[in-house]
Amino acid sequence: MKQPDEIRKELTDAFDDKDLKVNGALLSASPHFGDYVRMGYYLSCGPRGTISGEPVMRNALIALDADMTSRIDKYYSRESRAVKHFGQQQTAYATKTAQPDKDRDFSKLLTGSLEEFERNHGFVVVGERLPNYAGFVFGNVFKESLALKQHWKDVGAGPAHGEYSHRLQWYILIRAGAIKTVPVNQEATVFASIAPWQKGKTNLWTFIFDQLxxxxxxxxxxxDFRSPxxxxxWLVGDASPDFCPVLRAFLRSRMAxxxxxxDMEKYLAKKLRKSEEEIAGIMEYMRDETIAKRNPSARIAYPKNAKPEFVPYVKT
Structure with a gap:
């Protein structure tokens, strides 16, 4: 677990010592530098973190679990029924057997909770839903999403990484009060401020939110939750089986x-509603663009009132 002074030194060593500047100023001179240090420290503390004796990181996740549970329409035994439903899903995925019947009671519990919270803190959803990253995504796409104050669904990052992990990091940090340089409910401003701080492999987002x-x-x-x-x-593991039972059961099911x-090709075909032949064309295009070093990203966008689109590049 890193202390604030250690986080501060790591950031200044990585950015100030390389003379990396944004608008002529070093990272340590950024008005949000204190937030960057606090966010790194809070995440490094993980579930051990306490502020004024309060387990703020755990409390944030407990609040999310409670919000998810409150979204279940039928009140009776909603927590236990949700845990059972997601457990049945997990088993079916793991054994590759038939899924349990769909139950709208348990649809989009995490998505609904996160989206409402994010909108209330300045984040933006463009179109009907967040972009899906179906495979590798280059820095230019990350930079655009950060600048737009727009989260994403990180499907292609792998089951261990988790497709919701970055959104959970930000939910935890905001709930725990780690962001102090902007008014409450404008925390997405700090999210956007991270966008310019990348040059080659030196990337502020990676330092705070995406370490291996x-x-x-x-x-x-x-x-150390700087690693998604x-x-x-930790959330899907067996160490704390009674902690955040609905969130845990959902994430275990999703991981399974x-x-x-x-499979990226099948995922693209399903989400874009394209044939195998059309997807084969997309994959060939991606390979050609990669060989040409034009850095295409495997991204699906959901424009408002339009069909999902494959968007490998940022808009210019």
Whole structure:
């Protein structure tokens, strides 16, 4: 677990010492630098984090679990019924057997909770839903999404990483009060401020939110949530089976789904509603563009009142 001074030093060593500037100023001179340090520190603390004696990180997740549970229409035993339903889904995915009958009671519980919270804190949903990242995504696309104050669904990042992990990081940080340089309900301003701070492999987003579990800064600490993999694996793991039962059951089901069924070509075909031949053309295009070093990203956008689109490049 890193202390604030350690996070501060890592950031200044990585950015100030390389003389990387935005609008002529070093990272340490950014009006949001204090937030960057706090966010890194809070995430590094993970579930161990307490502020003024309060377990703020755990409390944030408990609030999310409670909100998900409150969205279940039928009041009777809604928590236990949700856990049972998602457990049946998980088993079916793992064994590749028939899924339980769909139940609208348990549809979009996490999506609904996150979207309402995000809108209330300045984030933007363009169109009907967030973009889906179906495979590798280059820095230009990340930069655009950050600047737009727009989260994404990270399907292609792999089951251990988790498709919701970055959104959960931001939910936790905002709920825990880590962001203090902007008014409450405008925290997406800090999200957007991260966009310019990338040059080559030096990337502020990676330093705070997207470290690999094996990275030197993590140091093998499995409770350091600067690694989305650590956050996701802790939430779906067996160490705290009674903690956030609905959120945990949902994420376990989703992980089993990606482990057992995910294939980028099939995913694109389903979401874009295209034939195998059309998807084969997209994949060939992606390969050609990659060979030409034009950095195409596997991204699906959902424009308002329009069909889903395959959008490999940012708009200019």
């Amino acid at each position: 579990a094996k990275d030197a800064s993590i140091g093998g600490d499995t409770l 993999e650590n956050l996701n694996l 789904k990606r482990q057992s069924t995910y």
